[in-house]
Amino acid sequence: MRNGILxxxxxxxxxxxxxxxxxxxxxxxxVAASTIDRKLVARMQLGNGQMFxxxxxxxxxxxxxxSDVVAGKIVFCEALWDGSGILLANGVGTIMADVLVExxxxxxxxxxxxxxxxxxxxxxxxxxxxxxENPTATIFYSDAWKDAMAPTVVSFSxxxxxxxxxxxxxxxxxxxxxxxxxCHRPLSTTMTKGAHSSTSFQARPCLVLMPVVAAYxxxxxxxxxxxxxxxxxxTTAYVMDPRKHEDLEFAYxxxxxxxxxxxxxxxxxxxxxxxxxxxLCKQGYNTTTLRLVTGDNSTCASTTPGRAWDLNYPSFSLYxxxxxxxxxxxxxx
Numbered sequence: 001m002r003n004g005i006l007x008x009x010x011x012x013x014x015x016x017x018x019x020x021x022x023x024x025x026x027x028x029x030x031v032a033a034s035t036i037d038r039k040l041v042a043r044m045q046l047g048n049g050q051m052f053x054x055x056x057x058x059x060x061x062x063x064x065x066x067s068d069v070v071a072g073k074i075v076f077c078e079a080l081w082d083g084s085g086i087l088l089a090n091g092v093g094t095i096m097a098d099v100l101v102e103x104x105x106x107x108x109x110x111x112x113x114x115x116x117x118x119x120x121x122x123x124x125x126x127x128x129x130x131x132x133e134n135p136t137a138t139i140f141y142s143d144a145w146k147d148a149m150a151p152t153v154v155s156f157s158x159x160x161x162x163x164x165x166x167x168x169x170x171x172x173x174x175x176x177x178x179x180x181x182x183c184h185r186p187l188s189t190t191m192t193k194g195a196h197s198s199t200s201f202q203a204r205p206c207l208v209l210m211p212v213v214a215a216y217x218x219x220x221x222x223x224x225x226x227x228x229x230x231x232x233x234x235t236t237a238y239v240m241d242p243r244k245h246e247d248l249e250f251a252y253x254x255x256x257x258x259x260x261x262x263x264x265x266x267x268x269x270x271x272x273x274x275x276x277x278x279x280l281c282k283q284g285y286n287t288t289t290l291r292l293v294t295g296d297n298s299t300c301a302s303t304t305p306g307r308a309w310d311l312n313y314p315s316f317s318l319y320x321x322x323x324x325x326x327x328x329x330x331x332x333x
Contacts, residue, residue: 001027001028001226001227001273001276002273004225004226005226006028006029006211006214006218006226006229006230007027007028007029007226008028008029008030008031008210008211008214009022009023009025009028009029009030009031010022010023010030010031010032011023011030011031011032011157011158012032012157012158013156013157013158014156014158015153015154015155015156015157015158015159015251016155016156016157016159016247016251017159018159018160018161018247018250019159019160019161019162019163020158020159021158021159021160021161021162021163022158024160024162024163024164026271026276026279026311026313027226027227027271027276029210029214029230029233030253031210032153032154032157032158034150034151034152034153034154034240034252034256035147035149035150035151035152035154036147036150036151037146037147037150037151038144038145038146038147038150039144039145039146039147043139043140044095044115044117044137044138044139044140045137045138045140046125046128046135046136046137047128047132047134047135047136047137048128048131048132066089067089067090070086070089070090070091071089071090071091072090072091072092073091073092074091074092074093074094074095074137074139075091075093075094075095076094076095076096076097076122076125076126076129077094077095077096077097078096078097078119078122078126079096079097079098080096080098080116081094081096082110082111083110083111083112083114084111086112087111087112091112092112092113093112093113093114093115093139094110094112094113094114094115095114095115095117095122095125095137095139096114096115096116096117096122097116097117097118097119097121097122097123097125098116098119113139114139115139125137149244151240151256152240152241152244152245153240153245153247153251153252157251159247159250159251160249160250160251160253161250161317164283210257213233213257213259213262214226214229214233216259217229217232217233217259217262217263220263224268225270225271225272227269227270227271227272227275227312228268228269228270230314231265231268231269231270231314232262232263232265232268233254233257233262234253234254234314234315235254235265235266235267235268235269235314236258236261236262236265237254237255237256237257237258238255238256238257238258239255240252240255240256249315249317254314254315269312269313269314270312271311271312271313275311275312276311277290277294277298277300278306278310278311279306279310279311280293280300281300281301281306282304282305282306282307282310283306284305285300286300287299287300
C-alpha cells in the first residue's frame with residue numbers, strides 16, 4: 001500500500017461458519033471464488049442399460065492395482081481415489097462411489113476418464129458387476145449444462161464479519177473461476193444419477209487474476225491510490241442474489257467483480273496510510289501493537305475510541321436490534 005500497490009489476499013476456506021475470514025485488513029482486497037454459470041457433466045452407462053456405444057471396456061472390481069488385471073479395464077472403487085494407481089496400472093477409467101458426491105461445492109479432476117457417483121448408486125453398480133461374467137460400462141464425454149442458480153458463494157469460503165473490527169463489512173470481491181486440467185488423458189466427471197459436477201474452486205487461483213484487474217484499472221487511472229482502486233472494484237461489483245445466501249453480505253461481500261464497470265466507478269472512497277493508522281488507533285491499538293502492523297515508528301497519539309465508519313471506506317455494517325434506534329455521526333462530523 002505504501003508503494004502504491006493494491007494487495008489481494010484469500011478470504012480463507014474455513015466456511016460456512018461466521019467470523020472465519022482470514023484476511024480482513026481494510027487496505028487489502030479480500031478475494032474468494034464462486035460458482036460459474038455451467039455444470040460440467042458426464043454420463044456413465046452400464047452394459048445392461050438401453051444406451052449403446054460402439055466402444056466400451058470391461059469393469060473390474062478389485063482392490064489390487066496389478067497391471068495384469070487392471071490393464072484395459074474400468075476400475076470400480078467404493079471410495080474416492082486420485083486415479084494415479086489405476087493410470088499407472090494401465091487402466092482406462094474408473095467409477096467411484098463416495099459421499100463427497102453430495103457436496104456440490106467441490107470439484108475433482110482425474111488423469112483418466114472417471115465418474116463419481118453416490119454410495120447408493122455404487123451399490124447398484126456393484127450388484128450389476130456381480131450379476132454377470134462380462135460386465136461392461138461406458139463413460140461418455142463431458143458436457144456443459146447451464147446452471148440457473150449461479151453464481152453462488154461456495155460453502156467452504158470463510159465468512160465475515162471481521163473478528164477484529166466487525167463494523168467493516170467483509171471486503172470480498174468474488175470472481176468467476178474455472179481451473180484448467182493438468183492431466184494426461186481426457187477428463188470425464190459426474191455427480192449423482194443426474195450427472196452434474198461441481199464447478200467451484202478454492203480461492204487461491206483467484207489471487208492471480210485480481211492483480212491483473214487492479215493493474216487494468218491503474219493503467220486507466222495512474223494517479224489513483226490502492227484504496228481508490230479497491231473502492232472502484234467494490235462499488236461496481238455485480239450484486240449477488242441474497243435469496244441464495246443465508247449469510248448475505250457476510251458471505252458474498254461486495255459482490256462479483258466487474259472490471260469493465262470499475263473503469264468509471266463514479267464516487268471513489270479514497271484513504272491514505274494516515275487514515276488507516278488513525279483507524280487502528282481508534283480500534284484499540286496502542287503504539288506498541290500498532291508498530292507490529294506498520295513496521296515503522298508510527299504512534300497512536302489519541303486513544304479515543306472510534307467506529308469503522310470513521311474510515312472513508314466503501315462499506316460498513318451495523319449491529320441493530322429490532323425496534324432499536326441507532327445514532328451515528330453525520331458526514332460533516
